Amino acid sequence: MSSKAAIRYAKALFALGKEAQSLSALRGEVDTLAALLTEHSEFREVLLTPLHPADERKKVLREVADRGELSPLLKNFTAYLIDRRRLIDFPEIADEFNRLADEDEGLLTAQVRTASPLDVEREQRLQRALSERTGRRVRLDVELDPTLIGGAIAKVGDLVIDGSLRTQLGQLRANLMKGS
Numbered sequence: 001m002s003s004k005a006a007i008r009y010a011k012a013l014f015a016l017g018k019e020a021q022s023l024s025a026l027r028g029e030v031d032t033l034a035a036l037l038t039e040h041s042e043f044r045e046v047l048l049t050p051l052h053p054a055d056e057r058k059k060v061l062r063e064v065a066d067r068g069e070l071s072p073l074l075k076n077f078t079a080y081l082i083d084r085r086r087l088i089d090f091p092e093i094a095d096e097f098n099r100l101a102d103e104d105e106g107l108l109t110a111q112v113r114t115a116s117p118l119d120v121e122r123e124q125r126l127q128r129a130l131s132e133r134t135g136r137r138v139r140l141d142v143e144l145d146p147t148l149i150g151g152a153i154a155k156v157g158d159l160v161i162d163g164s165l166r167t168q169l170g171q172l173r174a175n176l177m178k179g180s
Contacts, residue, residue, distance in 0.1 A: 006089045010096030013077055018104070020073060027101050029074045034094035036064065048088050057082050107137045110156040115148040115165070130156055 017026040037044045043064065047057050058079045065075045081087040102109060110130050112118075118126065123140060130138040134156055145153075150165030 003089060003092060005086060006092035007096050009081065009086060009089065010093045010100060013093065013097050014100040016073055016077070022071065023101055023104065026071065026074065027098065029070045030094045030097055032068055033070065033074065033078065034091055037090055050085070054082050107139055108134055108156050109139050109141050110154050112140050112142045112152055112154045113145040113148060114142060114152040115146060115150045117144065118142060126154065130154060134159065
């Protein structure tokens with residue numbers, strides 16, 4: 001769950017990207033910068049540590065952004081985040097920005113928990129079924145959860161489809177108890 005500030009900044013970045021008609025390119029840049037902040041601890045430490053003056057942090061950011069060919073829009077946005085001491089929220093901002101971009105493209109993400117890995121055919125079948133049920137394109141975010149015993153649980157927005165073996169056994173037990 002994103003903080004209110006992260007949501008506000010993500011909406012602002014999304015609006016700027018939409019206005020500049022560069023959402024898809026901006027999305028790639030946001031993902032690149034988020035990955036850099038996640039994967040490179042020295043880079044993250046320099047940018048997020050207030051011990052370094054803001055001008056120094058912005059200079060480092062500009063150098064990395066130039067090498068990574070980031071747009072002026074994202075450079076200015078991240079410099080603004082440094083000034084507001086909000087760059088620490090960038091991973092949440094990136095997640096919310098991507099959610100907004102997905103929504104704009106009519107794409108939903110389904111959180112799927114499965115007891116065992118899905119093969120390509122089962123994954124495609126589940127994706128098709130969820131797309132038909134929601135009336136929109138669906139991307140699966142699959143996570144293994146051995147506590148399920150068997151089956152899967154899919155969540156798309158407010159829709160939850162519980163096909164786990166644990167739930168099915170619970171329903172069977174409840175039906176048997178009613179019958180006695």
